[in-house]
Amino acid sequence: MxxxxxxxxxxxxxxxxxxxxxxxxxxxxxxxxxxxxxxxxxxxxxxxxxxxxxxxxxxxxxxxxxxxxxxxxxxxxxxxxxxxxxxxxxxxxxxxxxxxxxxxxxxxxxxxxxxxxxxxxxxxxxxxxxxxxxxxxxxxxxxxxxxxxxxxxxxxxxKPANWILHKPPLPISFGTHHSKAMLLVYPQGIRVVVHTANMIHVDWNNKSQGLWMQDFPCKDAKDINKKVPFENDLVDYLSALKWPEFRANLPVVGDVNINASFFRRFDYSSAMVRLIGSVPGYHAGPSIKKWGHMKLRSVLEECTFEKQFCKSPLIYQFSSLGSLDEKWMSEFTYSLSAGKSDDGSPLGIGKPMIVWPTVEDVRCSIEGYAAGSCIPSPQKNVEKDFLRKYWTRWKADHVGRCRAMPHIKTFTRYDGQNIAWFLLTSSNLSKAAWGALQKNNTQLMIRSYELGVLFLPQTLKSIPQFSCTEKNRPSQDGLTLGKTIKTKLVTLCWKGDEETEPSTKTVRLPVPYQLPPQPYGPEDVPWSWDRRYTKKDVYGSVWPRHG
CATH class of the missing domain: 2.60.200.20 (Tumour Suppressor Smad4)
Known part of the structure; x- marks a missing residue:
């Protein structure tokens, strides 16, 4: 009708x-x-x-x-x-x-x-x-x-007296502030938290989510003007929010103005990740590489990866699918395929795969069909013919989360159980979140605010692990202080020998799905929340109750 x-x-x-x-x-x-x-x-x-x-x-x-x-x-x-x-x-x-x-x-x-x-x-x-x-x-x-x-x-x-409410500017229609993060200031430093769960019980109790955090100390006086990429990216993002400056009385520190520049007081040189953010607007010139998938592209282009990752596959895993087309998917895949191998050659275009729950996954989940309300993609977006070749199953037996439907959003490039890079983010797979190139690729249009952390292989020196709430811990895994180490990213299922390369630190990332992912079978149907499902779920309910 x-x-x-x-x-x-x-x-x-x-x-x-x-x-x-x-x-x-x-x-x-x-x-x-x-x-x-x-x-x-x-x-x-x-x-x-x-x-x-x-x-x-x-x-x-x-x-x-x-x-x-x-x-x-x-x-x-x-x-x-x-x-x-x-x-x-x-x-x-x-x-x-x-x-x-x-x-x-x-x-x-x-x-x-x-x-x-x-x-x-x-x-x-x-x-x-x-x-x-x-x-x-x-x-x-x-x-x-x-x-x-x-x-x-x-x-x-x-509102409570000590709350300040702020709505960031949203200059383009249908945008939102979708980032999930916390900045927790302590007398001796700051804890930065980036996560995927909303601040509601059901998100933390019933879903598969992701959270990263790291503590950073206050800068020494001699390093006050020293800046690193993590710091610049964080301050640029906070500046874009345009929150009103306010004063706060902090233990040890005293009265301070809280604005974006305040967060330059902390030493982020030990950051184990890069920040990848999105800010709404029409970004051109140097700004085109500051946000969205073009930011991710520019960071990956600066990185060198092992040759095994040449033309290796890509995983896109998220909880909401925008209205996409093949042209944009190619644009996005090109960005995520950036980087060069250790012999200097480009990694080459990876084959994307989308990890997405089937109707049966949702029906049998710990919430039944109700879990589908947090996987809010309509049939018109999900059931486009060109997407069929990308679908793979949500399987998480190795972490016991098959029935906890994913609200986590991750993107990665892998070979076997080895990880080239891994992104934990608030961004779903949409133009609104990642941006779309316009004007012959000279402008990037983004609708929403997003924030994520990118794990990369690094070469760094072993230092004590700083904590805002505990005494400083020894260097990572007891490695000699000051020793140069390389990090190697792997999944929890990796079965290699960590002792073969004493100068390499193996970082086991809790990738929430099994690799390689299993392609959809002939009976598998991708979940869309506006279809009618008459087969009863684990609670005896159908979806929706009235069609």
Missing amino acids: ASASRVRVGTLVPLAKDNAGSSNGSVSAIPIFEGSNVVGRNHLVITDKRISRKHLSLHASADGSIEVVVEGPNPIIVRSEGQRRKVSAQETAKITHNDVLELIPGDYFVKYMDMADDPIGSNGLKKGKRHSEEDSAAVKRNRQIMEDEALARTLQKM
Whole structure:
């Protein structure tokens, strides 16, 4: 049925937490149409990962009554006729005119109002019984600005006194701040954490995720102007966020201004990774190599790898797939194939493989079909013919995580159980995250903020391992201080002899999937979250409850 011909039966109207008569500014008004409707994260003014992208399914009847199904992992509250009822994942409830939903218990209140008493239908903005489900882009943009301003005012009143809230600039539509990171300042140094989990229980408890962290000491006075690539990349990224400078009183340090330059106080010379970030904008000139896949390309071009990695395969593993085409896939693969072998020849183009859960993987996961809400790729993106040759299975028997669906995002080049390089990142496989070249490859357009860490083979000197929370540990694996060592990246399944090369430090990376990955079989179907699946999952549920 075309969206413009669907019959509107009512609206979910946002309410204040303690005042049923006023909007709380945190949820958009949601029109409800006869038949199937979805309520989810895109209806919030700002992202809250407790609300799934497909949080509720609503099946509306012509008489205005609605059956609600909780599709996400978190429960809701239904308030009807003075009663307050908790409705958990995959459970159903009926609602009628004037009933209130708490999309998260205690948060995000909406009241259902049928067409007879619909404020949106009666305020002149939308008249008549039939309405389009989608506004024009301009109207949406203006509405978003007004909602952002309303939410900002609300949050400023509600936030704890020692919190500072900041929304980074998003100059290009459909962008987001997708990075996940922490900068933890201690009296003697800083801990930098880059991870893939959102700050919600289900992400840390039920998913396969990745986290990297390293502690760095304060600089000595003589090294205050010394800069290394990790530091420059971190400060460039923080500068792009344009957060407002503020003052803080830190133990030992005293009163300081916290801005991007503050983070130059720390000595990152021992960094074991490179930062690979994305910042929204149209990047040209020298900036074209600062962000996205062009940043990754430029770093790899500076590296020398063992000859065994010439034309070796590439792995793309992520939890959301953008709308891609073969031209962009070639562009992206070219960047990830950069680098030269130890004889000076280019590594050559690697064959990409995509590690992606099948429908059966999701159905049998520890969350059942509900896990699919965090693998939010639609059928139109997933089932493009040219992608078929890339699909490989999510298999994680070696780390016991086959049934913990991946929210982790990783990209790597490998040969057997040897790793040329490995990237842990917030970036999914999309143009929005990695950027797309434009204007005859002279400009890179990126929509979103992303952040990742790139593991590379290194030649370095053995030094004590600095810790912000413990006394400094000995050098890595007891190696003699000051000794020059080379690092070699391998998987947990590597079975080589670490003693054969005493000057080589073997770094075992917890690659979450088995290498080489297994190609899809004839019965395997890649997961897409907007298809209907009637075979029941481990909890006896189908997906979705209403198609």
